Amino acid sequence: MLNQLLVKPAQRTLNTSHLYHPKPRFCLQLTTVAESPPPPEDATVAKLVLESDPKSLAETLSNYSFKWTPNLVDNVLKRLWNHGPKALQFFKHLDRHPTYIHSTSAFEHAIDIAARLREYNTAWALVGRMRGLRRGPTPKTFAILAERYATGGKAHRAVKVFLSMHEHGCHQDLNSFNTILDVLCKTKRVEMAYNLFKMFKGRFKCDSVSYNIMANGWCLIKRTPMALQVLKEMVERGITPTMVTYNTLLKGYFRCGQLNDAWEFFLEMKKRKCEIDVVTYTTMVHGFGVAGEVKRSKRVFDAMVKEGLVPSVATYNALIQVFCKKDSVQNALLVFEEMVGKGYVPNLTTYNVVIRGLCHSGEIEKGLEFMKRMEEHGCKPSVQTYNVVIRYYCDDGELEKGFELFEKMGNGTCLPNLDTYNILISAMFVRKKSEDLVVAGKLLIEMVGRGFLPRKFTFNRVLNGLVLTGNREFANDILRMQSRCGRILRNVKL
DNA sequence: TTAGGGTTAG
Numbered sequence: 001m002l003n004q005l006l007v008k009p010a011q012r013t014l015n016t017s018h019l020y021h022p023k024p025r026f027c028l029q030l031t032t033v034a035e036s037p038p039p040p041e042d043a044t045v046a047k048l049v050l051e052s053d054p055k056s057l058a059e060t061l062s063n064y065s066f067k068w069t070p071n072l073v074d075n076v077l078k079r080l081w082n083h084g085p086k087a088l089q090f091f092k093h094l095d096r097h098p099t100y101i102h103s104t105s106a107f108e109h110a111i112d113i114a115a116r117l118r119e120y121n122t123a124w125a126l127v128g129r130m131r132g133l134r135r136g137p138t139p140k141t142f143a144i145l146a147e148r149y150a151t152g153g154k155a156h157r158a159v160k161v162f163l164s165m166h167e168h169g170c171h172q173d174l175n176s177f178n179t180i181l182d183v184l185c186k187t188k189r190v191e192m193a194y195n196l197f198k199m200f201k202g203r204f205k206c207d208s209v210s211y212n213i214m215a216n217g218w219c220l221i222k223r224t225p226m227a228l229q230v231l232k233e234m235v236e237r238g239i240t241p242t243m244v245t246y247n248t249l250l251k252g253y254f255r256c257g258q259l260n261d262a263w264e265f266f267l268e269m270k271k272r273k274c275e276i277d278v279v280t281y282t283t284m285v286h287g288f289g290v291a292g293e294v295k296r297s298k299r300v301f302d303a304m305v306k307e308g309l310v311p312s313v314a315t316y317n318a319l320i321q322v323f324c325k326k327d328s329v330q331n332a333l334l335v336f337e338e339m340v341g342k343g344y345v346p347n348l349t350t351y352n353v354v355i356r357g358l359c360h361s362g363e364i365e366k367g368l369e370f371m372k373r374m375e376e377h378g379c380k381p382s383v384q385t386y387n388v389v390i391r392y393y394c395d396d397g398e399l400e401k402g403f404e405l406f407e408k409m410g411n412g413t414c415l416p417n418l419d420t421y422n423i424l425i426s427a428m429f430v431r432k433k434s435e436d437l438v439v440a441g442k443l444l445i446e447m448v449g450r451g452f453l454p455r456k457f458t459f460n461r462v463l464n465g466l467v468l469t470g471n472r473e474f475a476n477d478i479l480r481m482q483s484r485c486g487r488i489l490r491n492v493k494l
Numbered sequence: 495t496t497a498g499g500g501t502t503a504g
Contacts, residue, residue, distance in 0.1 A: 139495080139496095140495055143495045143496090144495075147495080173496095174496075175495090175496045176496080177496085178496035178497075179495065179496055181496085181497095182495085182496065182497070183495090207496090207497095208497080209496050209497045210496080210497085211497090212496095212497040212498070213496075213497055215497090215498095216497070216498070242497085242498090243498075244497050244498040245497090245498080246498085247498045247499070248497080248498050249498095250498090250499095251498070251499075277498095277499095278499075279498055279499040280498090280499080281499085282499040282500070283498080283499050284499095285499090285500095286499070286500070287499095312499080312500090313500080314499055314500045315499080315500080316500080317499095317500030317501080318499075318500050319500090320500080321500065321501075347500085348501080349500050349501050350500080350501090351501095352500095352501045352502090353500070353501055355501095356501070356502080382501090384501065384502070385501095387502085388501090388502080388503095391503075419502090
């Protein structure tokens with residue numbers, strides 16, 4: 001039934017339902033796709049890891065003659081980035097390999113993944129293991145750990161990581177100090193960073209980078225006066241502000257909606273004969289534009305060119321985004337074509353901005369054309385690209401087209417992430433059909449199987465939906481899965 | 495992975 005619902009009957013169809021699944025959990029059909037070249041080896045391995053039951057992973061992989069190299073392992077781990085438990089199972093399997101030894105970078109990937117899953121004990125065990133093998137830890141290892149602690153809401157632990165570096169045989173220097181400051185600032189723990197900064201600025205002989213990091217931190221939490229204070233202090237200590245310092249403050253003004261102050265600051269920079277650079281202009285184009293001042297934004301862009309500065313791809317991206325958001329996609333496309341005409345190579349951001357703009361104005365098919373165009377030009381659509389188009393298809397009631405793209409992701413080289421699943425699951429509630437809710441339940445099972453932890457809200461929503469549509473038994477299955485869910489992450493021990 | 499400019503919805 002579901003198959004018929006989600007497919008246009010006249011189309012030639014082919015059942016591929018989740019090629020990387022041991023058994024199809026649900027059958028969605030999609031139109032025939034063109035023959036594509038064989039996937040790279042790391043994609044094949046990633047697919048096998050995703051498909052295999054953890055217990056049979058070793059056996060599965062031994063059926064193939066992969067030649068394990070640091071590069072291959074790194075790429076597999078990168079691909080499995082959104083599938084943490086699976087990635088760690090793979091890492092663990094190779095950790096027992098008779099001849100292959102994990103590289104520093106493989107360890108750091110694994111540590112990053114474990115810490116992202118908040119498996120801090122696992123992460124530290126890996127640090128110990130890499131030390132035992134004399135593969136680290138390196139300053140980068142600690143930067144990763146600190147960042148994961150900070151983004152996991154454990155800023156104090158992040159600071160501790162930095163303070164304990166030397167105990168793990170890793171020297172603390174100005175670079176690592178700047179890194180911890182930046183990690184804290186980027187996670188909005190600016191006060192904490194500032195305290196640390198005040199405490200150690202003498203010991204590590206803080207440089208302009210440290211000051212710039214702090215100024216940016218205050219700007220990120222919209223406390224520009226404090227950023228100015230940092231600038232003042234910097235000058236008092238005889239450290240010359242750089243273009244980064246000025247551009248940071250300029251961006252800070254825009255972030256606070258202080259357009260006039262931003263403009264004044266820019267004039268002041270000019271007056272003082274600052275070497276105004278492409279970043280300054282890009283900040284202005286974006287700042288004025290997203291604040292609704294499209295004409296001003298375009299004037300700045302033109303002024304830049306007139307002054308002989310060459311716009312970067314980022315400058316074009318800013319302008320294109322401004323047109324998409326505050327003007328029209330048609331004008332944005334004109335800028336896009338102008339950019340291409342001048343020999344620029346649009347990047348992932350360019351395409352994502354354009355595709356989002358098109359979808360937003362109801363031109364999803366045209367967005368899809370751009371997706372093809374980017375692929376033809378060697379720019380692989382990212383999971384965000386897919387998510388945008390899938391979302392708009394679903395919003396438009398074109399569920400089958402959304403699923404078609406979802407299938408394409410699974411078959412190809414761009415694995416779905418948590419957002420992808422959430423988008424699709426939400427879409428399953430629109431038609432209020434029993435069959436759709438069963439799909440939602442199956443998606444939920446699939447995402448858990450791949451190591452994503454759905455929010456409680458998602459579980460409850462699907463459960464309620466199933467119960468209301470008379471799928472009580474299936475709801476019970478899901479309920480049992482939910483209770484197992486908490487244990488899934490804990491089961492991955494190294 | 496020591497700092498600044500372009501992607502994200504409701």
